[in-house]
Amino acid sequence: MTVTTVHTPAPTRSGFSAGEYITCLIGIVWREGLRFLHQRERFVSALVRPLVWLFIFAAGFRQVLGISIIPPYETYILYEVYIAPGLMAMIQLFNGMQSSLSMVYDREMGNMRTLLVSPLPRGYLLFCKLLAGTAVSVLQVYAFLVIAWFWDITPPPMGYLTVLPALILSGLMLGALGMLISSGIKQLENFAGVMNFVIFPMFFASSALYPLWRVEEGSPWLAYLCEANPFTHAVELIRFALYGKLNWVSLAVVGGCTAVFMIGAILAYDPSRGFVRRGPGGEA
Amino acid sequence: MTTQNAPALDTTGSATQPVLQQVPALSVAGVSHSYGARKALNDVSFVVKPASFTALLGLNGAGKSTLFSLITRLFAVQSGQINIFGHDIGRTPGEALRLLGVVFQPRTVDLDLSLRQNLLYHAALHGISRREARARSEELLARIGLADRAGNKVRDLSGGQMRRLEIARALLHRPRLLLLDEATVGLDVKARADIVGHVRQLVTEQGIGVLWATHLFDEIAPTDDLVVLHQGRVLARGPVPQVIAEAGASDVNAAFARLTTQASPARSADA
Incomplete structure (x- = not known):
């Protein structure tokens, strides 16, 4: 008797329900939150860093740098008030890079595998991870704003609400950038380079510490560079939103960069390229 | 849609229909993989049957971990095909990964979270x-x-407890195929025996198909299926007694030694 072998796929549900997607998102955000709570030093240092800038740097610089009335401000402002949005963006910049650091760590420690063998689409998993990191950075920024309020940085009450969407978008952009960078880092030790080549240039060549017209007086060339820096636009988006205004140019730049960085990160974590691009022998 | 899939486990088959053979839990067909110029896997083919314990025996560097990365879709398959219960891992990864549980060689539990939190996250x-x-x-x-x-x-x-936790976690979504990559590495004799016993129990009691990668001969039982992987090639596959007999050896250890010494000159010849 001849037996015809028919290999039919085992029955299983295909696709995923909206509930499954939401459960997955909540789970990833929940874990990120737990990890954050467990790392109190991380929270404290995330808070101390901008406060040092605010309490020491800004206080010292106040006399050196006069700020004229520029939008969105309607009166003369103190230097501390000027740099507050830049420091909020800085918190997010560090957070974005830190979560990329934790992705490299996760990859070395194998936790990344747990995430990526989930049956849900990989792009969605990375997006959830990004959203989770952004949620943490937004919490950090609000903690900073609370302390800054006692330091006389008092944006209009509605500003605390209108700044939220700006923070989410800028957090996504900087997180996606971190994720993109993390895909290129082979080892944890290489992370010091990220500090030197990403965080510092991005922060200093931006409108975080000084208004662009001031920069232009000194060096037009540097002003162009600042203008092209996506971080400048994250800062301006936050600055305007904090005073209940919308900076369309910054919104477009931050939105566009978020999309580009995110697509780049998803492609970089594409399985066909190997999620761990280690050299041969790294994987035995 | 699920309707297009015939019930694969229905082997009672009426006379008018072809006999539906059990779909292999895992089928690896003609899989090759290179890291740049170095070939890590060369035309690897084998199957894991449902409710069976298949040992993947190979030394460190044989290509076991690369193979695991391909089956779990961490890497995309460069050539060949991998199916999990008939679902192509490249074309329908969602369906395939849903049926798969995996315990990687490096620990992948979150040390700072509780046992329960680790499980809930995975779920x-x-x-x-x-x-x-x-x-x-x-x-x-x-x-x-x-x-x-x-x-x-x-x-x-x-x-040992961490490993047990990882196995429990891999079973949380009720997979029907379980992969374990050197799951007993670094454990003492008792913990090793516990883990092996636990996994064998899963095969007999729950009908899970297991692929157990190891380089330790004593973890292989006479009733297992065996795949011998050496320098990226499959040197032998089949039930353990058959592999031993074909190699003309008396036990797995001797069979492995004989197969690998036979294979090595051939490899250096074409290098």
Whole structure:
């Protein structure tokens, strides 16, 4: 008797329900939150860093740098008030890079595998991870704003609400950038380079510490560079939103960069390229 | 759609229909993989049957971990095909990964979270609702004898307990194929025996197909299926007694030694 072998796929549900997607998102955000709570030093240092800038740097610089009335401000402002949005963006910049650091760590420690063998689409998993990191950075920024309020940085009450969407978008952009960078880092030790080549240039060549017209007086060339820096636009988006205004140019730049960085990160974590691009022998 | 899939496990088959053979839990067909110029896998083919224990025997560097990365879709398949219960891992990864549980060689538990939190996180990644996830976690923790430690940090567990936790986690979404990559590495004799015994129990009691990668001969039982992987090639496959007989050896150890010494000159010849 001849037996015809028919290999039919085992029955299983295909696709995923909206509930499954939401459960997955909540789970990833929940874990990120737990990890954050467990790392109190991380929270404290995330808070101390901008406060040092605010309490020491800004206080010292106040006399050196006069700020004229520029939008969105309607009166003369103190230097501390000027740099507050830049420091909020800085918190997010560090957070974005830190979560990329934790992705490299996760990859070395194998936790990344747990995430990526989930049956849900990989792009969605990375997006959830990004959203989770952004949620943490937004919490950090609000903690900073609370302390800054006692330091006389008092944006209009509605500003605390209108700044939220700006923070989410800028957090996504900087997180996606971190994720993109993390895909290129082979080892944890290489992370010091990220500090030197990403965080510092991005922060200093931006409108975080000084208004662009001031920069232009000194060096037009540097002003162009600042203008092209996506971080400048994250800062301006936050600055305007904090005073209940919308900076369309910054919104477009931050939105566009978020999309580009995110697509780049998803492609970089594409399985066909190997999620761990280690050299041969790294994987035995 | 699920309707297009015939019930694969229905082997009673009426006379008018072709006999539906059991779909292999895992089928690896003609898989090759290179890292740049170095070929890690060369035309690898084998199957794992449902409710069977298949040992993948190979030394470090034989290509076991590369193979695992391909089956779990961490890497995309460069050439050949990998199916999990008939679902192509490249074309329908969602369906395939849903049926797959995996324990990687490096530890992948979150040391700072509790046992329960680790399990709930994994369940969420599979879209399992919180209530259901809690119930399953308690049940699995009880089965591995760690129910009373559910709230403890994973950091406080011993190596063997962590492995048991990882196995429990891999079973949380009720997969039908379980992959374990050198799951007993670094464990003492007793913990090793516990883990092996536990996994064998899963095969007999729950009908899970297991692919067990190892370089330790004593973990292989006479009733297992065996795949011998050496320098990226499959040197032998089949039930253990058959592999031993074909190699003209008396036990797995001798068969492995004979197969690999036969293979090595051939390899250096074409290098």
